[in-house]
Amino acid sequence: MNRRQFFKLCASSAATSAISALGLMSEKAYAAVREFKLISAKETRNNCCYCSVGCGLLMYSKGSNGKNTEQSIFHIEGDADHPVNRGALCPKGAGLVDYVNSPNRLKYPEYRAPGSNEWTRISWSEAYKRIARLMKDDRDANLIEKNSAGTTVNRWLSTGMMTSSAMPNEGGYITQKFARALGLVAIDTIARN
Amino acid sequence: MSHTVEIPMVPGSESPLELKPLKAAEPQAVYHRRAQRLLSLAKDSPLADYFELCRRLVVIQARLAGEADFGQLLAWGKDEAIPLSQLGSEAESYWQGLLQQLLSELLPQVDDSIARVVRLLMQQSPEQLTLWGRALRQGHVSEVPARFSLFIWAAMGVYWSHWAPMVIKRMDQAKVEQQSMCPVCGCHPVASVIVDEPRAGLRYLHCSLCESEWHYIRAHCTSCGQDKEMTIWSLDDAQAQVRIESCDECHGYTKMLFVEKSPSMDVAADDLATLMLDSELNAKGFGATTVNPLLMAHETAQEQ
Numbered sequence: 001m002n003r004r005q006f007f008k009l010c011a012s013s014a015a016t017s018a019i020s021a022l023g024l025m026s027e028k029a030y031a032a033v034r035e036f037k038l039i040s041a042k043e044t045r046n047n048c049c050y051c052s053v054g055c056g057l058l059m060y061s062k063g064s065n066g067k068n069t070e071q072s073i074f075h076i077e078g079d080a081d082h083p084v085n086r087g088a089l090c091p092k093g094a095g096l097v098d099y100v101n102s103p104n105r106l107k108y109p110e111y112r113a114p115g116s117n118e119w120t121r122i123s124w125s126e127a128y129k130r131i132a133r134l135m136k137d138d139r140d141a142n143l144i145e146k147n148s149a150g151t152t153v154n155r156w157l158s159t160g161m162m163t164s165s166a167m168p169n170e171g172g173y174i175t176q177k178f179a180r181a182l183g184l185v186a187i188d189t190i191a192r193n
Numbered sequence: 194m195s196h197t198v199e200i201p202m203v204p205g206s207e208s209p210l211e212l213k214p215l216k217a218a219e220p221q222a223v224y225h226r227r228a229q230r231l232l233s234l235a236k237d238s239p240l241a242d243y244f245e246l247c248r249r250l251v252v253i254q255a256r257l258a259g260e261a262d263f264g265q266l267l268a269w270g271k272d273e274a275i276p277l278s279q280l281g282s283e284a285e286s287y288w289q290g291l292l293q294q295l296l297s298e299l300l301p302q303v304d305d306s307i308a309r310v311v312r313l314l315m316q317q318s319p320e321q322l323t324l325w326g327r328a329l330r331q332g333h334v335s336e337v338p339a340r341f342s343l344f345i346w347a348a349m350g351v352y353w354s355h356w357a358p359m360v361i362k363r364m365d366q367a368k369v370e371q372q373s374m375c376p377v378c379g380c381h382p383v384a385s386v387i388v389d390e391p392r393a394g395l396r397y398l399h400c401s402l403c404e405s406e407w408h409y410i411r412a413h414c415t416s417c418g419q420d421k422e423m424t425i426w427s428l429d430d431a432q433a434q435v436r437i438e439s440c441d442e443c444h445g446y447t448k449m450l451f452v453e454k455s456p457s458m459d460v461a462a463d464d465l466a467t468l469m470l471d472s473e474l475n476a477k478g479f480g481a482t483t484v485n486p487l488l489m490a491h492e493t494a495q496e497q
Contacts, residue, residue, distance in 0.1 A: 017490040080396075
């Protein structure tokens, strides 16, 4: 049977419809009964990144893909089609849109000196240098190279690592490689917070 | 305590949240709700006369759905993907019988100009009606005189919606795929409905002919299937109960009715009541990819 898979109605569809053919078309059919504003939103499917369950989300954002318009997410809901959460979200997930748009969101590295209550902005290279320096110093001071039986163990127990919960297999593999190579034992994901 | 024979062999039942690919309609209930909805929407509509005509038509559909003789369903495709797409000449004469009943009941309820159309349609030969019916079911709406298509479709709808629930019971739901046309009869959807059962937020497409609903994943184009660039349109409120989902790739669109927010809505009636939203989208170069049984608008020329 030759059905129309690519089927589209004429613009001003009512003009070609039974309404006008039966003489019941009104000039006011399209007239605005009130003032209105046409709103458009981009619809995107994604996953919640805040725990390892990985719930499905539908996100709605304002702003087109134009150069001068910034897209902003204004609504997030659970994805009913998703096999894991079936449309439901936990309280953390239900508040996602406020996380995304939070004015307190961390966008650059900041430093608070011991005893101070002031955060100061620092550059990424400063931050990386400082993290590397402190890690190296701590590791040099506390690395356990051999156990009591004299076997090489290379354990670094004085530092732990918190990693992402919503990683693919490859991300998890690289995280393990990095952390274990340093001798880290305490590794956990943010799935538990 | 229950008797041992009452305890099922396989413990537990499937989750009530389990996705159902197909939902059978209760045609009489659908028509009753549609008639009520048309009545309440007519009050504020610039097309009040047309709404009233549709309401009378739908009331007759409801009566026929409950009382008419539908014979037996002989030539349906038990093992085919779309079991109610080719039904043979038997079905043609049954729906044409329904058409005559429908028209003769409507005749005394309409004014002279529409009565003339009704009488003219009653005089058409079965061969002609068969051709028109087939053209409409294949989506060639423009091949049928627009003044007849509303009534022809209404009669066919009563016939197909009567058999669809029985056929759905015998279909293997596991084999139903995501598709833009009705898996039962092969016709176009009226619109998307966002339901609250089996779980809130699922989208079903509502068939324009047999009133069955089939699941279709959200945020995908219901016509071409892509999911990269989908846009939602609404008037005033981004969370409005009627929205349009348009596709930047094929420039088609489908209306979405959030029935979970407003359970009294009916796909056909509420689509008809929101033509203004259509005209906004048409002005932006988008075209509807749906068929409304109460509108029967023409399709654009066949795209290659």
